[in-house]
Amino acid sequence: MAPCSSSYSSLHHMRISEKDNIKLRKPIVEKMRRDRINSCIEQLKLILEKEFHKQEPNSKLEKADILEMTVNFLRQQLQAGVCQDNQGFSHCWRDSMRFLSGSEASVPPLQGLQKLQQVQRSSSSSRGPVWRPW
Structure with a gap:
């Protein structure tokens, strides 16, 4: 039984050392995290420096x-991006309406439909049966 108790004590000692290791690493990890935050804030300050000086120059x-x-x-x-998108959609809609209004004036709807039907009939009657290899 002696070997069993000695292996137990060495395992117990390893657990304590792991806990100590975590306790030692925690402040280092926390400092690294704070350094990253501070670095990012400093980068934001540099990127938006003009905007900051407009609001509070000194x-x-x-x-x-x-x-x-x-x-x-x-x-x-x-x-601003949403406004630009909305303006683009509005511009496209106006152009589409202008185009459709112009085409309706040149061809009355019923005549255009009749012409389409004639073209479809003539193209289907001129074609023969579809060739299939099987």
Whole structure:
């Protein structure tokens, strides 16, 4: 039984060392996470620097200010994109209506339909049966 208890104590010792390892790594991982956040905030500040100077030219911006201004800027960009999309759809719709209005004036609807039927009849009667190899 002695070997069994000694192996148990070594396993117990390994668990403690794993816990200690986690405790030692946790502050390092947390620092790396904070560094990434700070780096991203600094990059946002550099990217949107013109926008920041428009609103508050001589003030030191806090991280919360940078994030808030970034959110506002992105909302404005999204809204502008939606407006441009809507304008594009409206322009396409107007062009389509203009085209359809012009074509209706030149060919009355009933005559156009009759002409289409004549073309379909003549093309189907001129064709023979479809050749199939089987």
